Amino acid sequence: MKIGRYEIIDEVGKGAMGTVYCAHDPLIERTVAIKTVPIEQLQREGPDAESRFLREAQSAGRLSHTNIVTIYDVGEADGLAYIAMEYLPGATLRDVMNKGPLPIDLVLDTTLQMAEALAFAHEHGVIHRDIKPANVVVTGQRGRIKLTDFGIAHLANSSHTHAGQMLGSPRYMSPEQAMGREIDGRSDIFSLGTVLYEMLTGQYAFDGDSLPTIVFRVINETPVSAAFLRPQLPAGLVDLLARMLHKNPAVRPDAHTVVKALQAIAPAPPQAPAPLTRDRVSRPLRVLAFVTPIGVFLLIGVGIIVIEHFLGTPEQATPAPTPSAVSLSPRPPAESVTVPDAVRDIRPAPRPASTRHPRKATAASDPYLANLDKKQVELRIKRTELLLKYTEQHPDVAQIDRQLEQLQIERSNYLQQREKGK
Secondary structure, three states: OEOOOOOEEEEEEEEOEEEEEEEOOOOOOOEEEEEEHHHHHHHHOOOOHHHHHHHHHHHHOOOOOOOEEEEEEEEEEEEEEEEEEEEEOEHHHHHHHHOOOOOOHHHHHHHHHHHHHHHHHHHHHHOOOOHHHEEEEOOOOOOOOOOOOOOOEEOOOHHHHHOOOOOOOHHHHHHHHHHHOOOHHHHHHHHHHHHHHHHHHHHOOOOOOHHHHHHHHHHHOOOHHHOOOOOOOOOOHHHHHHOOOOOOOOHHHOHHHHHHHHHHHHHHHHHHHHHHHHHHHHHHHHHHHHHHHHHHHHHHHHHHHHHHHHHOOOOOOOOOOOOOOOOOOOOOOOEEEEEOOOHOOOOOOOOOOHHHHHHHHHHOOOOHHHHHHHHHHHHHHHHHHHHHOOOOOOOOHHHHHHHHHHHHHHHHHHHHHHHOOO
């Protein structure tokens, strides 16, 4: 099924005036909501119905605000008048409120967003005229709300006024709207007050068994104080709500005043940079706390290996011919091995002959073995440096480990062959 160029995906909702579909716009590859009304039905509603429907797009299309639904297109096709608008997945505020009174912080945030949307609309000469929970969509993006359905909105400077007509939902309309008088933005503030009252208390501000009863109460009665139904509400919020629901429009605050009052009442949100700062500090500290003990143990281990395997075998310390050489052999001093700078100029205490390590004595008498041992020391020191810098998972460390293992195997094979040759 198509409406104009739009490909219908699913039916979203149906009301007295028409049907809303979820559709695909192939021209710009996006999902949209299509609100449709049969032109014949509009004509039956009266000479002004069709123009009022199209005026929804004219009025809302002038508004670009994060809390107001975006209008993309308007037109007529296949006997239908349609408006293509932003598709809003999520529940309506009516669905949320049906579960009972809302937490105070959620009430304040929702009302604040609605007030900001109305302040923007009123600045641009647009009055909504039908503020109610069913016309507010909670998109699910951190509680972001969108004010929808400007179906009976009109331009404040339009020649098509609606004096004498009672448009809107009876429970949420203002007294002047219920009496069919001229209205301005303060009528929207009264309707916003009825929604706020219901969110706080879980009860309608004005209710009754019939339409005349509801309209009479809207015009003549004051609802029970929200503080009586929900004790310990902030005094500033109770006072603001009473002024919003005042029968005299002149006493009501405008939308900008409501926004400022709600901002003063609402608790300050947590500062976003704080957790980021803690994360920037704590992560390096955690890494340092993990790596430092490993590094210390590795340094101790390497020191023990160097001293045990290369510096602890001679019976007597032999003076080095140069600052970079240390004698490692119990044989004549001429046979010496040069070791890396990390162990340079270290002179170990002499050991008794009975504790001499036969493997080290053999290495000192054989230049090939001495060279293998020298490379082992260099690789172990390099491995330690890499461990301290990159942790054991660094690929260079694994490569050095394999080289060490290969050197050990080669040394053992060489010793076995030499023993066989003897």
